[in-house]
Amino acid sequence: MKQTVQMDRIQEKMQPGVFTRDGFLGSDRRKLIDILIEDDEAVKRMDLTHQKIAERLIELRDAGMRGLGEFINIEPHYEVGVGSVRGKLPCPFGDPGIFPKTNITVRNTKLGREVIFTDMHIHLIDSHGFYEGKGSPFRLEPAALVEILNIQPAQE
Numbered sequence: 001m002k003q004t005v006q007m008d009r010i011q012e013k014m015q016p017g018v019f020t021r022d023g024f025l026g027s028d029r030r031k032l033i034d035i036l037i038e039d040d041e042a043v044k045r046m047d048l049t050h051q052k053i054a055e056r057l058i059e060l061r062d063a064g065m066r067g068l069g070e071f072i073n074i075e076p077h078y079e080v081g082v083g084s085v086r087g088k089l090p091c092p093f094g095d096p097g098i099f100p101k102t103n104i105t106v107r108n109t110k111l112g113r114e115v116i117f118t119d120m121h122i123h124l125i126d127s128h129g130f131y132e133g134k135g136s137p138f139r140l141e142p143a144a145l146v147e148i149l150n151i152q153p154a155q156e
């Protein structure tokens with residue numbers, strides 16, 4: 001698929017120093033459209049949707065909020081901490097709304113692995129199927145999310 005001019009503009013906003021210091025793309029030199037397509041295919045191969053992944057992130061964030069900044073245990077083997085960072089961010093895709101810089105850390109104590117994400121990540125995944133570019137310090141690898149957060153395909 002060919003990238004539109006509109007997508008070129010979005011991609012420009014994702015460069016370091018435009019909306020955020022590090023930007024959203026890391027060392028990824030691909031066109032935004034190709035990043036989106038590859039992650040979309042990866043998610044489909046796992047019989048999942050971006051919305052299903054976002055739902056799980058929201059569920060863990062909301063459960064973690066009860067810890068009021070401290071890590072709390074969530075069954076069966078998670079520790080979740082939710083912390084706030086001052087400030088809000090607009091979405092680089094240009095739709096209305098700004099997102100608080102909430103940091104959510106989910107540790108899977110069984111696997112000894114963790115995922116760190118923000119409200120912006122939840123929005124980017126849910127609305128745009130965007131997980132950031134490869135090499136971005138904030139990229140969320142779809143397969144890692146699914147494994148660490150134990151996201152299951154919907155039962156048919």
Ligand SMILES: [Zn+2]
Nearest residue numbers: 091093095127
């Ligand atoms: Zn958006």
